[in-house]
Amino acid sequence: MSKRAWISAIASALILCGGMAAAAAIHSEVPSRLEGKPLLAIADESKKKSLKDIIFETQKLVVMIETDDGTQGSGFLYNSEGDLITNAHVVAGAKKVKIKTADARELEGEVIGISTVTDVAVVRVDALAGTEPLQLVRDEKAEVGDEVMAVGSPLGFQNTVTTGIISGLGRSFEIEPYLYSDLYQISAPIAPGNSGGPLVDRSTGAVLGINSAGYEQGSIGFSMPISNVIDIAESWSKEPMAELPELEVSEESAVNEADAKVEEFAGYLVTHFYDSLNNADYVYAYSLLGGNWKEGTSYEKFREGYLGTLNVVIDDMHVKDSRDDKATVIAVISVDERVDGKYVLSKYQVTYEVGYENDQLKLVSGKGKAIK
Known part of the structure; x- marks a missing residue:
């Protein structure tokens, strides 16, 4: 496994959390009635699950994503087409990527959509088509004090879960070439490799956001609300990009973990x-x-x-x-x-x-x- 990680400073402290990542699901055929219709699972807040159940169910649908240059990050299954949501900086410059699932399968994924402004991308994995995706909180926003957990592969340790709360709302900053706005600030510790992984409601198991950046010092992370990016992700799933834009993340944003x-x-x-x-x-x-x-x-x-x-x-x-x-x-x-x-x-x-x-x-x- 390459030890490259994505890191960029905000006031000499803020880092992107891409660079390493965890889990997915079981392959089955796509029913004909679902073809061409990306489906989003909506959270049923009336059903309460134990924390262990939520962790187990979530980990199965979170994967590690790796590009040819060794960059690694996380992604999660969000529809029945086999599509994963991740951060753009995880797959920047790549068309084909390697996917590692929770059950240790290695699959091929194709980047079918990537933004040059918002740090979000969609990767299609044909082998995961027909798998029931994670639930999404599509229309509502989390509040300060809500208990959450971040799932991903920090430093390459797949299936890692950290817990915390929503500690702030409406955070904004810029890490070229991406603009980050209206973010959740979270107390759940995240590290390089968490990028693209889901921020999950501890009481329902529904995805609240996409973990994208954190501070090198202190347990502070930032997550993009899923409600802010789901429309663009769904548009790529319905109509994949014919040609991907070229994206380059500043060399100042990247360090080689071999130096650590x-x-x-x-x-x-x-x-x-x-x-x-x-x-x-x-x-x-x-x-x-x-x-x-x-x-x-x-x-x-x-x-x-x-x-x-x-x-x-x-x-x-x-x-x-x-x-x-x-x-x-x-x-x-x-x-x-x-x-x-x-x-x-x-x-x-x-x-x-x-x-x-x-x-x-x-x-x-x-x-x-x-x-x-």
Whole structure:
């Protein structure tokens, strides 16, 4: 995986969150009655779902998008034609893109619409046609205090979920060549790779906006209301652009993550590993292990070892300076684990070595000991 990310300063702090991204759905044929008619799912606010249900259903329909030059971002399925909404800066300059779904399929997508003014684009993935899309809040706006979650692939960690609230309304700024206006300000932490992912209402699972930018310092992000861009997205779905405009994002907006030290992301990877286990996503947690670790531990053995684990909480974490492009993470964790038919609370000190393998950050090795 390339480590390129999109970043641009607003008062030396604002960044675009494109550069990496997560999940999609199951392929089926498009019924004839749906051909040529992009359908939008409208939220039914009378139905309340648990947070775990909303996370599970949303992750399946959020994908990672990657271009030939290594740029990565997020996108989400918004209609039954197999069309994804994303940010324009994620797919700028590309016609064909690679799509990675939550179930680890790699599909081909085609950019069928992209704006030169508003940071929005639509990508068509034929293999996803006929899949039920995410629900959209098309006509209403969120309010300050509404609980939300951002879904995407920050720093390439697919299926990452962060939660927060709408903390401000009507924010506006410019990051050339795009104009951003009437944005939601959110407290849900987002990072490079979240760009194009959905901002979701925690109580209904409906999409409120498109996560597009954030501040390097502090938990502040910005999301475009879906109601502001859905009309243009739908117009491209009905009539794809015959020729895409050429777009160039300022070189000042982009940095190469290879210049970043491993320890800056090592703690994030360990946290993401335990988040995956807590969500019972053993397949994805196993994918974060390095090659040598996997050779000595089969997936079946790995999964079996965590089936009795109910919840993991990181009590303390320390990241040592990197050496030879590796970093050491030492953490103290509290674990609810099943012992003799009932759950008990245990504590462990765990040590992980984190490093890059084939341009992807991995848990190269790990060990732990019980704390009494």
